[in-house]
Amino acid sequence: MAENEGEGGKTIGEYYGERNDKSERHGQGVAQLPNGDIYQGMYRRGKRHGDGLYVFRNGARYEGKWRNGQKHGIGTFYYPDGSKYAGEWSHDKRFGYGIYYYPNGDTYAGSWKKGLQEGTGDYTYKALGTKFIGTWSGGQMKGPGRLIRPMSCYHGSWENNLPKGPGVFTFGLKHMQHGYYRHIVDPKSDVEPTGLGEEDSEDVNKVPPSLIPVWRAEKVTKYLPQLLPPAPQPVKMVDSVESVVEEEAAPEVQPSTEAEPKTDEEPSNEAEPMTIAEPSAAENTAEEDTSPKRESQQQPAVK
Template sequence: MSDLGSEEIEEEAENDLGEYEGERNEAGERHGQGKARLPNGDTYEGHYANGKRNGKGFYRFKNGARYIGEYIDNKKHGQGTFIYPDGSKYEGDWVEDQRHGSGVYYYINGDTYTGEWFNHNRHGQGTYFYALTGSKYVGTWANGQQEGAAELIHLNHRFQGKFVNKNPMGPGKYIFDIGCEQHGEYIHEEKVEEEEEEETLLPAIPKWKASKITGLTLWAPEEPPPLVEVTAADKIPSVMEPLTEDLSGAEGESLLEASAESTEATAETAEPTETTISPKDVEEEEESAKEEQKDSAMEEKEEETKEAEPRE
């Protein structure tokens, strides 16, 4: 929808119908901050310079459209937001009443276009989001149409290739989230509808022709870095390590004395302790010694008896 509307009609001269409240210059022209009602029913409130809208202002059209932004010589120029009667909205750059530069257009069906504009059309690099399907077209545009290298991103796959007059054309590939790719090309086939009197050419419909499919590329988590074994010696320095600092003077002597005391304390701690024996253990040892003596005496007596027997 055109956003020019009745704004194309210039404000009327002083002797024509219309109202104005605000500042003027010495020549009687509208100059500075002011508010005007145009003869066609539109209203403007903002800044003027030498009788023309210049600077920031708010223009309300009789049909319900609104523009809030910058003006130069009665034309939208600079940054501004235009709200259309159907509810769609454009936010971005303007040059002489045209969408020109970078901007975002919000459509009434929920779609959005974010990118470059030229002479009121999508032109250059831009992204179009389809609210119904959740897909996105990311690529180049020419005179409002999808044209050139682009990527069409869907929920679980995407297509990379070239577009001509908003249709895919030539070689490209589909990349699936499961890890494989399908390479091929789009071919446009023109269908001919035969009638009794003349033949009618129908619009060309792009047809995908696959050539190869790559294998699945399974995702694998990255291997964790190897663990470095840290010993107790790495954590706690030995008290026996030589001191590398200068130990001269009183401070050095005190440090040496502290080191010697620490070494002696360590040595004393390292000495083994005596083993204590309970009285029960002593009694068991004495009984064992008596049994051994008794057995030894019986063995000696048997030997003597054998020696005293007469020999044949």
């Protein structure tokens, strides 16, 4: 049957599908919301629950698991810009392991927490044949990591998506160049240096436009594994207490009107992080500006 009003007398669009003895949406059904979005899939006690497909009016769509009206479990989200996320969800957010496919062919494969990269993850730059393997915090490269390139590998630490502090470039298993990165203010920038805080959460992968990393080489030695910085370590992901309680106790779901999914997943705000420049094995110890150039779509660039 079709309906224009749902539980509580509120307008919730049209619904065709199964109901339980309380007249709640329960089982297989199709709903068209007042804003034009469409959901086709399973319901439980009035809420999306189980396998379902949600199509947004802007062209985005989510196909996967739902729980109590939210994206929860394994699912794939297709964004209007051509990017895609396939992986785990919790409470409408990317949470756990998942792969994000960017429009330019780059990919991030790793851990997520509350919609942001968190823990260990690999970012692959398709056009450059380069991969970052390391730790992330709040959607940023932060902590131990490695940047693997065709002819070299940089081992060190990152902060605000930029390499910072002591590090080592290795060239095969023959030589190592030791030194450190420090951040300086870009003389070409008119923007004051800032950190990345909660106010920047809509574009968490952006780099402060006034800061650039500068590599200072100190010495070149033979390759010795014991001289490498600590490698990135996996971080145990723990869901919220609410999720654990829901899994164990499975409380009754109260009837409610159908709501649209949170729109923070409609347009993709994921931005591709930057890579760093590669010195030669015989580089002297003079400072050199090695910062990549930022492009209009915030795609990574390497000299």
